[in-house]
Amino acid sequence: DAKTTQPNSMESNEEEPVHLPCNHSTISGTDYIHWYRQLPSQGPEYVIHGLTSNVNNRMASLAIAEDRKSSTLILHRATLRDAAVYYCILSGTTDSWGKLQFGAGTQVVVTP
Amino acid sequence: EAQVTQNPRYLITVTGKKLTVTCSQNMNHEYMSWYRQDPGLGLRQIYYSMNVEVTDKGDVPEGYKVSRKEKRNFPLILESPSPNQTSLYFCASSLIPAGANVLTFGAGSRLTVL
Numbered sequence: 001d002a003k004t005t006q007p008n009s010m011e012s013n014e015e016e017p018v019h020l021p022c023n024h025s026t027i028s029g030t031d032y033i034h035w036y037r038q039l040p041s042q043g044p045e046y047v048i049h050g051l052t053s054n055v056n057n058r059m060a061s062l063a064i065a066e067d068r069k070s071s072t073l074i075l076h077r078a079t080l081r082d083a084a085v086y087y088c089i090l091s092g093t094t095d096s097w098g099k100l101q102f103g104a105g106t107q108v109v110v111t112p
Numbered sequence: 113e114a115q116v117t118q119n120p121r122y123l124i125t126v127t128g129k130k131l132t133v134t135c136s137q138n139m140n141h142e143y144m145s146w147y148r149q150d151p152g153l154g155l156r157q158i159y160y161s162m163n164v165e166v167t168d169k170g171d172v173p174e175g176y177k178v179s180r181k182e183k184r185n186f187p188l189i190l191e192s193p194s195p196n197q198t199s200l201y202f203c204a205s206s207l208i209p210a211g212a213n214v215l216t217f218g219a220g221s222r223l224t225v226l
Contacts (some may be wrong), residue, residue, distance in 0.1 A: 032212055043116075043202050043217035044155070051212075087155070091213060098143060098162055099170060100215075112207035 003008070003027070004088045009107040018075040019039045022088030032091045034054050035063060035073045037084040042088065047073065075108075083110045114139045118203050124191055126226050133188045133221050135203035138141065141216075142208045144186035148199040149220075153207035155202065161186055162208065193225040 005023040012018040024033065035047040048055055048062045050071075055062045059073040075082055087105040116137045125131055135144065145160035147170075157170030161180040175197055177189040186205075190197060201221045206213035 006179060034214075036215070043220050044204075044215070045217065046214045049212065049214070098145070098160045100145065100157060100160075101171065102147070102157075104152065104154035 004103055006086075006088055006103065006106045008104070009109065011109045011111060012075075012078045014079060014110055014112050016027075018078045018082070018108060018110075020073040020086050020088075020108070021070065022073070023070050024088070024090055027068050027090055029056055031063065033071050034069075034089050034091050034100075035060070035062065036087045036089070037082075038087070039081075039084045043104075046051050046087050047086070049091070078108075078110045080110050080112065083108055114216065116203055116205055116216050116218035117210065118201070118221045120221060121219065122222050124224045124226065127194055128192050131190050131223075132191060133190075133201055133203075133223070135186045135188065135218060136184050136187070137186075137205040137216070138184065139205065139216065140183065140209075141205035142183070143204045144180065145170070145215075146178065146186070146188045147202045147204065148197075148198050149202065156214060158188065158201075190223075193223075195225050197223065198225050199223060 032051050034049040036044040038044040048060050050062045063072045085107050086107040087102050119134045142163045146158040147155040150154050156172045158176050159178040161167045203218040204215040206215045
């Protein structure tokens with residue numbers, strides 16, 4: 001089973017922010033939190049990752065709870081091109097880190 | 113251009129006819145992995161490899177084989193395909209060390225087994 005829990009779907013209006021939650025209550029101290037997204041008919045692509053501190057890049061922001069048991073991906077101004085499935089995964093530094101589990105992700109629908 | 117290349121992109125085959133889906137990366141990545149994607153189930157890991165000659169099972173390895181004889185290539189082998197292996201397959205690669213590794217995915221291979 002996936003180590004993360006995400007809502008099945010979320011809707012947003014264009015130009016509005018989107019907050020995508022992810023629960024990872026069994027996260028270990030060495031697990032990184034990664035977000036990927038998959039546009040229709042494409043392979044997944046990297047969005048952002050972090051360990052403890054909040055992170056920002058040109059695509060999104062990642063807010064990590066103080067206890068690290070949850071995180072939120074923030075798309076600041078949704079566009080139609082952001083309509084995709086977003087996956088939250090954990091990637092650790094233990095011997096089993098290569099076994100990455102994606103789960104079903106969150107389908108983001110953006111309405112004009 | 114840094115990329116992961118999968119071939120074929122589309123394949124229709126029949127039950128029991130051995131096939132290989134190739135995956136090649138040009139980024140000198142140590143880590144490579146195969147996933148299958150089915151409606152409603154997300155991405156499920158089949159096999160992964162930490163380096164040449166080092167492979168390990170993911171969550172759904174049954175019916176598949178892999179090999180890692182060269183760093184750049186990681187073929188997925190279906191010795192005797194069955195209809196339940198009809199799926200969309202993705203190969204991915206990344207650098208090691210772990211944790212902060214960023215996966216680069218291929219464009220996918222859609223396989224239909226009749």
